[in-house]
Amino acid sequence: MSQIPKIPRRIVTGIKNGRSVITDDAIATNVSEHFPGLIISDIWATSQMPADLSTEIIVENTAFPVVPANGSYFRYVSIPPDKDLGIKPLEAGQVHPLMHKTATLDYIIILSGEIYMILDEEETLLKAGDIVIQRGTNHAWSNRSDTHCIQLAVLLAAN
Template identity: 65%
Template sequence: MNKIPRRIVTGFKNGKSTIIEDQQVENAVEHFPGLIISDVWNTQTMPASLEFETRIPNTGFPQTPENGTYFRYVVVPPDKDLEIEWKKNEPHPMMHQTSTLDYIIILSGELYLIMEEGETLLKPGDIVIQRGTNHAWSNRSDQPCIQLAVLIDAEIKD
């Protein structure tokens, strides 16, 4: 399992900022073979509270709290390792929609972002602004892709 460091610098000691946590995340979960997700941080309100953290269960598909946020670390393995079969002219089996505004950054590897119409290849440094639409991810390479994502509760209009 990936070792994902998490450093929290929101504490105070003698009136000065200090590091209050410097350790590996405790909730990295392998939901499917090689698909590793860690919900590194979340907030439960807007504006966000800086006083405490409410730990939440790690889920394959995010369940962002109302008026809250998720900060996710995701390792997407090659499609062949997930044993996903996707037939042309059919929806991708991992197609999903969340009621969130997502900021996604590709750190390593490559990944296709698949929409209901069209797709695009993402590489390290690419940024995706995902605005509550149906989408799926496809890793057609031989290497895992690592992405960071911030998911913000949003109002989806029909």
């Protein structure tokens, strides 16, 4: 089994007596392991745009996010190798078992490792530093390497 990365530290800023301050500095507590080794931490969400800077929404940590209408979602994901999830290489015509679709515009940054983004008709290998603009498409993530892939995603409610 590959090494599981650490849980992210979350630092939140705010205003106190008219001055900028750190209001929270701790290891993220909203962390789950929906599949063995698949670490998801939903760091922050908003329920409207423009965002209300004085409000924190408690995010229910789910495998497939539900973004509030007119809101946003900030997610840290550490995806283990497929073999650690029990996912075997796909044969022609097979659908990846984690294929899903969300009604969101997603900005995804690969921080470390590598991963295949699988779509209905094609796939591409993503490496650290790559950025994906996902526009409500059916997709899955397939980690065919021996180490975790860490990605950050900002999901925005979309029509």
